Amino acid sequence: MVKNTEKASQIMAQVESEVDSNKEQIAKSFIHYLYNSLGREIDSKAHYLEHALVYTIRDRLMINWKKTEQRYAIKNLRKGYYLSMEFLIGRSLTNSLINLGLKDITLAALYDLGLNFEEIEEAEHDAGLGNGGLGRLAACFMDSCATLALPVMGYGLRYEYGMFRQHIKNGYQVEEPDQWLRHGYYPWGLMRREYTRVVKFGGRTVKSVHPDTGRLMVKWEDTCPVLAVPFDVPVPGFSNNVVNTLRLWSAAAVEAFNLNAFNAGSYASSVAEKNNAESITMVLYPNDASENGKELRLKQQYFLVSASLQDIVVQWAEKNNNDFTQFAENNTFQLNDTHPSLAIAELMRLLMDEYELEWQDAWEITSKTMAYTNHTLLPEALEKWHVSLFERLLPRLLEVIYEINKRFLNVIEQKWSDDISKQRELSIIDEDNMVRMAHLAIVGSYSVNGVAELHSQLLKESLFKTFYDLWPQKFNNKTNGVTQRRWLAVCNPELKQLLEDKIGGDWIVNLDELKKIEAFAEESAFCERWEKVRLANKKRLANYIKKETGVEFDPSALFDVQVKRIHEYKRQLLNILHVIHLYNRIKRGQTQHWTNRCVIIGGKAAPGYYMAKLIIKLINNVADRINHDLEVGDKLKVVFLPNYSVSAMEVICAGTDLSEQISTAGKEASGTGNMKFMMNGAITIGTLDGANVEILEEVGNENFFLFGLKTAEVSALRKHYNPEHFIQNNNDLKQVMDRLESGFFNEEEPNIFDSIIGSLKSPYDPWMTLADFADYLQAQQRAANTFQNKAGWIKMSIINCARSGRFSSDRTIRQYNDEIWKLSPVGIDKT
Numbered sequence: 001m002v003k004n005t006e007k008a009s010q011i012m013a014q015v016e017s018e019v020d021s022n023k024e025q026i027a028k029s030f031i032h033y034l035y036n037s038l039g040r041e042i043d044s045k046a047h048y049l050e051h052a053l054v055y056t057i058r059d060r061l062m063i064n065w066k067k068t069e070q071r072y073a074i075k076n077l078r079k080g081y082y083l084s085m086e087f088l089i090g091r092s093l094t095n096s097l098i099n100l101g102l103k104d105i106t107l108a109a110l111y112d113l114g115l116n117f118e119e120i121e122e123a124e125h126d127a128g129l130g131n132g133g134l135g136r137l138a139a140c141f142m143d144s145c146a147t148l149a150l151p152v153m154g155y156g157l158r159y160e161y162g163m164f165r166q167h168i169k170n171g172y173q174v175e176e177p178d179q180w181l182r183h184g185y186y187p188w189g190l191m192r193r194e195y196t197r198v199v200k201f202g203g204r205t206v207k208s209v210h211p212d213t214g215r216l217m218v219k220w221e222d223t224c225p226v227l228a229v230p231f232d233v234p235v236p237g238f239s240n241n242v243v244n245t246l247r248l249w250s251a252a253a254v255e256a257f258n259l260n261a262f263n264a265g266s267y268a269s270s271v272a273e274k275n276n277a278e279s280i281t282m283v284l285y286p287n288d289a290s291e292n293g294k295e296l297r298l299k300q301q302y303f304l305v306s307a308s309l310q311d312i313v314v315q316w317a318e319k320n321n322n323d324f325t326q327f328a329e330n331n332t333f334q335l336n337d338t339h340p341s342l343a344i345a346e347l348m349r350l351l352m353d354e355y356e357l358e359w360q361d362a363w364e365i366t367s368k369t370m371a372y373t374n375h376t377l378l379p380e381a382l383e384k385w386h387v388s389l390f391e392r393l394l395p396r397l398l399e400v401i402y403e404i405n406k407r408f409l410n411v412i413e414q415k416w417s418d419d420i421s422k423q424r425e426l427s428i429i430d431e432d433n434m435v436r437m438a439h440l441a442i443v444g445s446y447s448v449n450g451v452a453e454l455h456s457q458l459l460k461e462s463l464f465k466t467f468y469d470l471w472p473q474k475f476n477n478k479t480n481g482v483t484q485r486r487w488l489a490v491c492n493p494e495l496k497q498l499l500e501d502k503i504g505g506d507w508i509v510n511l512d513e514l515k516k517i518e519a520f521a522e523e524s525a526f527c528e529r530w531e532k533v534r535l536a537n538k539k540r541l542a543n544y545i546k547k548e549t550g551v552e553f554d555p556s557a558l559f560d561v562q563v564k565r566i567h568e569y570k571r572q573l574l575n576i577l578h579v580i581h582l583y584n585r586i587k588r589g590q591t592q593h594w595t596n597r598c599v600i601i602g603g604k605a606a607p608g609y610y611m612a613k614l615i616i617k618l619i620n621n622v623a624d625r626i627n628h629d630l631e632v633g634d635k636l637k638v639v640f641l642p643n644y645s646v647s648a649m650e651v652i653c654a655g656t657d658l659s660e661q662i663s664t665a666g667k668e669a670s671g672t673g674n675m676k677f678m679m680n681g682a683i684t685i686g687t688l689d690g691a692n693v694e695i696l697e698e699v700g701n702e703n704f705f706l707f708g709l710k711t712a713e714v715s716a717l718r719k720h721y722n723p724e725h726f727i728q729n730n731n732d733l734k735q736v737m738d739r740l741e742s743g744f745f746n747e748e749e750p751n752i753f754d755s756i757i758g759s760l761k762s763p764y765d766p767w768m769t770l771a772d773f774a775d776y777l778q779a780q781q782r783a784a785n786t787f788q789n790k791a792g793w794i795k796m797s798i799i800n801c802a803r804s805g806r807f808s809s810d811r812t813i814r815q816y817n818d819e820i821w822k823l824s825p826v827g828i829d830k831t
């Protein structure tokens, strides 16, 4: 039989006309999926309504998705690939509706059915395939690439269990697995078995000489192969018909049953083997900004890199008759931190072992296609793997890395022939036989970027100084950004409406347009509406907090928020010391000109990070004591908000007055939470760290509560840091420490906070919390005083939002493209 493509196309055209986006058709599709596909009815659980709605919306991007894919398949179209171990996507429904321009009509269709969109929206489970900032950045970048119509594909892993759910029990964090695929599937993800790849582990290498050419041939044999099955997630651009792809790999056993073992009667062990393969993508490692020295983590990294590169290289080879001369002109890879930096060795392996390129040619291609983004200066986050682990797991990759290093060390020797210490310093393999992944990434990349001006400067001056001396042209900065589609349009519909009424809707693709609202910062009608919107958002946040914690917040109080991963360098401790100080003032009766304040702290601690978990316990104990003290009343409320996530942040950032960005200067690479808050009209209290520096540049001192030591001052003070000196010279601090040490917050739990007290008082405290206490208090007092002047605060809020244009990830991606990727935007016509 010959397949009747023509007839199929005719019918498809008909079907397509029915996938129209008018209200009746949307309702029809929705009912079709709910009743026919899911076998449910209109009064079934919100979860089923949500699935039916996702299918309805997915239909409406399927044709453009296919079109975009076909457009990208055209020969000689230069494409970019974003390789990341994490994509912290969150929910996708409202975002897709807004990008496709279908939100109003869909709400109307549901309304006619007597359905409440918000309940359906709430039923969507977050895709929490990331830890924090790094993973959320990847998700914002995907949105911006699609909106800028750039041919960029994301590659990641489809973890069976994403970021854990956080509960609080007796003040302590309890982790619960995130069963986001509980119902077996994720309705946005499309399984594409036809693109399954095989990833090899273990085994040994076998060398031979080609009988004709005399070329050294290497084979990687006796391996344990694992299947990589892709699930594609659509990424629609804003109103431009582009639908890019995020391809997430899932691990599967090569054969469900090992027949030999099965026949030998070892049914159990043959099934166990299957589990072993599938364990690779079982769980996301829940560590943020700290190293993960586990074997399974290295397996995950190689699995991502090998599956993704094969995907690209095999398709290239098929299309170009194994000719790779144009490969570097047509492909570029962005490595999100060192996690996927094995891509450098893997591309070398594929080109040499599978397609018989010579080393020089393969290296020429590899080092012209790879670009590396550094995300941290913290030494504990710099990845290293022992050579012996490579020998066992990835023997061929280790050989390639040795050869890369050998040739690299030759370059160093030529450049600094009289200085052997340079070789020792820069070598990819260190003296303890550890493979330094950052060194591999720098050596193999044509671009190395930091994620904020200050961070990129510090990379050049300290961590990678000698590399910078060697290759200054590789180093550049790309200050992070966040997408205003999610972090304004989706999460703050009231503000979106106000902005549209006042300056139109162009800001959604050109955030600099927000500058136009500054002209109205003194107009009383506009300011009144601004305040009303803010109050509505604060009420929404207060309701959320009530629901999650039982604590009631008065929306007229100052909402003071610090949400981010719990880490000592982010200094949640500094925040809680200030809270204790406020409590002391109330107890002393020093409440003249008081500003009522609600303090919200939220974030997950890595399960193995003892101090971070203890900080959560301290916050909860302090909150408990304060919230139950009748003398405090509305003056001060404190909560630890459990299970911080993308969907939580959508509610939080819209309802925040004061954004806490208080890391020790020089430690936060960029931060992106700071940008989300600013975009929604919160005012920052912060140190000169990461992108705070650039936020301050935009808004000026009068619209920012700046405090704290600068990076250079931190380094200078470190040599003779004496916390006792700060305690003795500041009565407020002394009383705070006395209160903490008295056991007031742990009466029934003696000594549990000793290690926190010890770290604060240690001359070796790397975060030097007490050194910034006095200045922080003053900045907090300025914030409290400023808040009393409603009109003044509103004006600052408007200015912060108005000047947030620089922090759109559209700006970031434009810079990646102009300066690193050099891709041409692609036009996709409307269907």
Ligand SMILES: *Cc1c(COP(=O)(O)O)cnc(C)c1O
Pocket (backbone or CB within 6 Å): 131, 132, 133, 136, 563, 564, 565, 644, 645, 646, 649, 670, 671, 672, 673, 674, 676
């Ligand atoms: C934005 C975001 C982060 C990053 O926050 P920082 O304050 O920059 O550390 C982490 N987690 C979630 C869920 C986010 O939305």
